[in-house]
Amino acid sequence: MKKYKINYFLFLIAIIFIQSCATRPPENPDNICLIFKEKKNWYKAAIRSEKRWKIPPYVLMSFVYQESSFKADARPEREKILGFIPWFRPSSAVGYSQALKNTWEDYKDETGNSRANRKDFYDSADFIGWYASKGYYQGFEKTDARSLYLAYHEGYGGFEKKTYRKKQWLIKVADRVQAKSTKYQKQYWGCAKELKRKRFLFF
Numbered sequence: 001m002k003k004y005k006i007n008y009f010l011f012l013i014a015i016i017f018i019q020s021c022a023t024r025p026p027e028n029p030d031n032i033c034l035i036f037k038e039k040k041n042w043y044k045a046a047i048r049s050e051k052r053w054k055i056p057p058y059v060l061m062s063f064v065y066q067e068s069s070f071k072a073d074a075r076p077e078r079e080k081i082l083g084f085i086p087w088f089r090p091s092s093a094v095g096y097s098q099a100l101k102n103t104w105e106d107y108k109d110e111t112g113n114s115r116a117n118r119k120d121f122y123d124s125a126d127f128i129g130w131y132a133s134k135g136y137y138q139g140f141e142k143t144d145a146r147s148l149y150l151a152y153h154e155g156y157g158g159f160e161k162k163t164y165r166k167k168q169w170l171i172k173v174a175d176r177v178q179a180k181s182t183k184y185q186k187q188y189w190g191c192a193k194e195l196k197r198k199r200f201l202f203f
Contacts, residue, residue: 023073023119025070025071026038026039026070029065029069029070031187032058032184032191033187033188033190033191033195035070036057036191036195037191037195039121041121041122042121042125043195044122045122045126046060046061048122048125048126049125049126049128049129050129052126053133054142055129055133055142056142056143056185057184057188058181058185058187058188059132059142059143059145059148059181060125060128060129061181062145062149062177062180063097063128063145063148063149063152063177064096064097064125064128065177065180066149066177067093067096067097067098068095068096068097068098070096071096072096072119072120072121073094073095073119074094074095074096074098094118095118095119095120095124096118096119096124096125097118097124097127097128099118099124099127103131104116104118104127107127107131110130111126111130113126128152131152132152135147135148135151135156138156143181143185144178145178145181145182146174146177146178147159149173149174149178150164150170150171150174153170153173153174154170
């Protein structure tokens with residue numbers, strides 16, 4: 001019995017360790033090749049999202065980089081009263097994609113992914129692809145990370161009304177997302193063939 005308890009305890013420790021490794025941010029967030037080599041499940045999720053929604057992996061990852069810095073439990077900082085007293089958060093955003101609660105519910109309803117979790121990378125990657133795909137039918141280019149991000153933030157209705165023009169800070173963020181996507185794209189072209197090998201696809 002004592003031996004059984006020790007083995008069970010070691011098993012739980014191993015599970016916790018594996019989960020912590022799976023959810024912690026990548027060691028090299030500025031290099032998409034190193035990210036995918038470290039996080040093979042993330043690569044698999046990005047490829048599945050691309051096949052389903054046509055979103056390039058480098059665009060997808062530039063969104064995750066901007067929205068959550070690859071942190072599973074990311075949330076907007078709480079507002080503060082008198083400059084130091086923590087108050088409510090400004091939105092319901094959470095997880096890798098920083099999806100809002102209502103938009104996430106729309107995603108689950110439309111895709112049938114009822115168990116989707118915003119802190120799960122696979123679900124977040126699928127969500128970003130799902131949302132981006134709505135722009136393709138409106139003439140958005142798949143590599144236009146800037147416009148896709150503005151629509152991601154403002155909604156496609158807001159983008160059409162050009163609400164972002166009154167938010168210079170958002171335009172600057174969208175420019176950074178495009179720059180990151182372009183950087184990731186160049187890196188990805190250099191390692192895509194290697195990543196497609198069976199050792200990266202099957203694990």
